[in-house]
Amino acid sequence: MKTPTFSIILPTYNRRSLLPRAVESVLAQEYTNWELIIIDDGSTDETKEYVIGILNNKIQYHYHENIGRSASRNRGLEKSKGQYICFLDSDDELLPNYLSCFQHNLNNTLDKLFLSGVGLVGNKSVVKIIPSSNRSTCIVQCLEGYFNLMPFCFHKSLLLTHRFTESIYYGEDYKFLVPIIAHNQIAISNIVTSSVHQHSHRTINKVFDNISDGYEQFKNSVLKTLDNNFDSLSRYIASDKLIEIKKNKVVGYILAAAKYNFVGATKLNKQQNIIPISTFKLFIQRVKGIIQS
Structure with a gap:
């Protein structure tokens, strides 16, 4: 061959x-x-x-x-x-x-x-x-x-x-x-x-079973990676945009986690003070179909 x-x-x-x-x-x-x-x-x-x-x-x-x-x-x-x-x-x-x-x-x-x-x-x-x-x-x-x-x-x-x-x-x-x-x-x-x-058994969903450990993994992979490559990325992307991306990645993690582990995500969000409680509750209500988005 x-x-x-x-x-x-x-x-x-x-x-x-x-x-x-x-x-x-x-x-x-x-x-x-x-x-x-x-x-x-x-x-x-x-x-x-x-x-x-x-x-x-x-x-x-x-x-x-x-x-x-x-x-x-x-x-x-x-x-x-x-x-x-x-x-x-x-x-x-x-x-x-x-x-x-x-x-x-x-x-x-x-x-x-x-x-x-x-x-x-x-x-x-x-x-x-x-x-x-x-x-x-x-x-x-x-x-x-x-x-x-x-x-x-x-x-x-x-x-x-x-x-x-x-x-x-x-x-x-x-x-x-x-x-x-x-x-x-x-x-x-x-x-x-x-x-x-897209399906419910994708590997990524399992990370939310232990949400605190998953969040540490998230910080060590996604957030630290953005920090470590900030200068190189800044040659192509404005610094404020990179900061916005990093913030949005954190918010996205919490909201994604909430779909699979509501109790854990709520506790983590309260500890980290990532999303205003009113916004967080509104998102959960929409996910559960209580109100229309």
Whole structure:
């Protein structure tokens, strides 16, 4: 097998029912010089049996005990042979044009970081998120959380020493991504090439079970990352806008947490004095459908 152009790293944990959709989306790629690296983070369902049944010279499978998504992605990076690195979560999917879009762009630029559009798939609709062609606006989109890792493609040279922080399970992709965005040009495509599926069992929702620990994770990943890269980001974004983004990230965390752990979010909001109580209560009422927004 020739050296793959793209390595697609797919960590998974007990997602046997969802994993085939992600894997099949890789198999359906128009551009075919790729390798898929599936990292099983200690699944106890039938994930292993499924993957063994589809293994070939383009698909790797590696199993380890449950140590988290960040460690799984790092192991995938260690195993990768491709010149470019992409990430796919086991509950999402790539569109057939995903790799061909990146391949077209990398042939026309010296940039090492690529970003395409993504579709957010709900029960009845698909919302398309398109990155702005204006660099400053695009960076703001990234900082505000419009994109996860999937619509990005990284030249491997960007990741020779850059890794995911394995002690963090919330905001680990944010901490990984922001320094790269702050120091590299982004080659933008306005084509949608992947789909994020919204559902109640997404990993991010589990962070709200222990909301105090989750908030510490949030501070160590999202808030510290913004602080550590403030000067670099300030070359493209006004300082007051960065401060506003940081404030909004805190508010967003509390409101998102309130949907899953009302008691914990209320206690945390009172301790941190983040949102006025009247605003917080109004939000909860709307979530519960007590009044119309």
